[in-house]
Amino acid sequence: MQDKLLDLLTDTNSYPYVFMYGSDGRGGLWKSRNVPAKYSENFLESLPIAADNPVAYATVEKYVKSVLQYVQDKKIGLFFFSKPCPENKFGTGTGKTTAAITILNHYLLERLRQHLKGEQSIKDNPVYFCKSTDLQTAFNAQFRGTPDMQKVASERYYAIKNRAKCVELLVFDDIATKASTESFTEELYEIIDHRASAELATIYTSNMTMDAVAELLGDRIASRIEGSTVPVAFAGRDHRKKVL
Ligand SMILES: Nc1ncnc2c1ncn2[C@@H]1O[C@H](COP(=O)(O)OP(=O)(O)OP(=O)(O)O)[C@@H](O)[C@H]1O
Numbered sequence: 032m033q034d035k036l037l038d039l040l041t042d043t044n045s046y047p048y049v050f051m052y053g054s055d056g057r058g059g060l061w062k063s064r065n066v067p068a069k070y071s072e073n074f075l076e077s078l079p080i081a082a083d084n085p086v087a088y089a090t091v092e093k094y095v096k097s098v099l100q101y102v103q104d105k106k107i108g109l110f111f112f113s114k115p116c117p118e119n120k121f122g123t124g125t126g127k128t129t130a131a132i133t134i135l136n137h138y139l140l141e142r143l144r145q146h147l148k149g150e151q152s153i154k155d156n157p158v159y160f161c162k163s164t165d166l167q168t169a170f171n172a173q174f175r176g177t178p179d180m181q182k183v184a185s186e187r188y189y190a191i192k193n194r195a196k197c198v199e200l201l202v203f204d205d206i207a208t209k210a211s212t213e214s215f216t217e218e219l220y221e222i223i224d225h226r227a228s229a230e231l232a233t234i235y236t237s238n239m240t241m242d243a244v245a246e247l248l249g250d251r252i253a254s255r256i257e258g259s260t261v262p263v264a265f266a267g268r269d270h271r272k273k274v275l
């Protein structure tokens with residue numbers, strides 16, 4: 032099926048291209064999603080999880096096919112977690128982050144389509160990728176260095192936190208790591224509570240089950256994640272590990 036939007040996005044002089052990628056092709060909405068380069072071009076067509084995780088694949092496919100409805104009307108998020116097995120004790124490298132960013136990318140494309148049709152304009156970027164450990168590093172930076180450095184770090188942290196709280200669709204990656212301190216857990220609570228109360232869709236990824244999330248981050252956080260998402264398990268080998 033021919034997609035006029037995708038055609039326009041290959042024309043570097045078109046308004047959609049410049050809005051999406053910036054005039055030099057390296058900015059725009061695509062850049063400010065904050066997605067790491069190696070996941071940048073993840074789409075359903077290239078999602079590699081179907082064989083190892085058919086149920087997760089079917090869920091992502093279903094969500095992507097009606098992504099505007101799931102985010103804007105049904106307001107349903109997802110909780111992608113690892114199901115460890117003897118060959119992969121921590122459930123790493125099973126495609127959770129890949130699948131989450133796939134949805135984020137499709138949502139941004141569909142939002143651009145809405146914007147161009149004049150249905151719902153885009154003011155701020157509607158999507159954001161936030162890795163929990165990066166958020167914690169930004170949080171901790173506020174308490175290090177000279178007062179000037181702390182001020183800059185504080186402004187940066189609050190800008191990140193505000194985006195994580197308010198964006199239409201957030202991918203909150205690798206939540207619930209053992210390094211979470213009490214004060215940072217309180218920050219996580221504030222973001223997660225705001226998103227759950229405002230019914231903003233969030234895709235969480237974690238190597239922990241919901242029970243383990245509750246143990247690490249407390250029941251208040253776990254119950255808000257549980258109440259605002261559908262859980263999706265990821266199993267199988269670690270695809271980061273090379274095999275001959
Ligand atoms: N089922 C799969 N088949 C082939 N490649 C895969 C599969 N799952 C993941 N990959 C690849 O493995 C790499 C790691 O995937 P990803 O980062 O999405 O895993 P993850 O589950 O988020 O891992 P972690 O728990 O460590 O965060 C990526 O390059 C991804 O494309």
Ligand SMILES: [Mg+2]
Pocket residue numbers: 127128129204205236
């Ligand atoms: Mg991951």
